[in-house]
Amino acid sequence: MTATIDEILPWGRSYDEYMAMFALTPADLAKSIVGCGDGPAAFNAGMRAHGRRSISVDPIYAFTAAQIRDRISVATPMIVANTRQHMDAYRWDTIPSIEALVEMRQAAMARFLEDYDQGIAEGRYLAGVLPSLPLPDASCDLALCSHLLFTYSEKLSAADHVAFIREIARVAAEARVFPLLDMNGAASPHLGAVLDALPDLGLRGEVREVSYEFQRGGNRMLQIARS
Ligand SMILES: C[S@@+](CC[C@H](N)C(=O)[O-])C[C@H]1O[C@@H](n2cnc3c(N)ncnc32)[C@H](O)[C@@H]1O
DSSP states (O other), X not given: OOOSGGGOOOOOXXXXXXXXXXXXXXXXXXXXXXXXXXXXXXXHHHHHHTTOOOEEEEGGGGSOHHHHHHHHHHHHHHHHHHHHHTGGGBOOSSSOSHHHHHHHHHHHHHHHHHHHHHHHHTTOEEXXXXXXXXXXXTXXXXXXXXXXXXXXXXXXXHHHHHHXXXXXXXXXXXXXXXXXXXXXXXXXXXXXXXXXXXXXGTEEEEEEEOSOOXXXXXXXXXXXXXX
């Protein structure tokens, strides 16, 4: 989907948001975790700060920290303007204002950038583009995918979603996908097709409510496991 850094709008969530979006428990954190489409999120850096190791795969890891930082500077006002136009699509209780949102996202992305060069050297940030992950079969316990599948429902077809999930399931025994809404806050038109396709892939899916909700109605994740 993404070929050059100019096509990416980097916008990363925090470690605490990942914990809530995916209902992660201490037992989950002990698993080998891969984040698919982690971008400039701070989950991987947070895992490292807690003495754990996870792997993130994203096309932006083909670029340098300086390139990603520059792109964040360009993308932030664009994302803020778009959010301002769609204020009603979000809940402004936990995150009370656009200013607080920007501060939170910038703190998360700064944490990512601080960790990035070391993470690249340690093989924790791998450049890769779904539907192909640069990881061996069954090499992870748990895959997390935040704000890529379903969020990009306009760009990615139902068949793309199924192909991405097949590849994620090749690598990880379990996958969690959040949210189930598209970018405009509408229910993704692809969820039904994905749920229908899972049995043929030898997978079963369960939609679970989680404690995180920033997009209005965006408090559900899809949990997928081998059947
Ligand atoms: C909206 S951002 C979400 C970042 C992070 N997961 C979070 O929630 O903060 C979407 C991410 O998906 C990545 N991405 C886009 N197409 C991808 C693909 N085909 N395979 C893997 N990652 C992709 C983008 O580079 C971007 O970092």
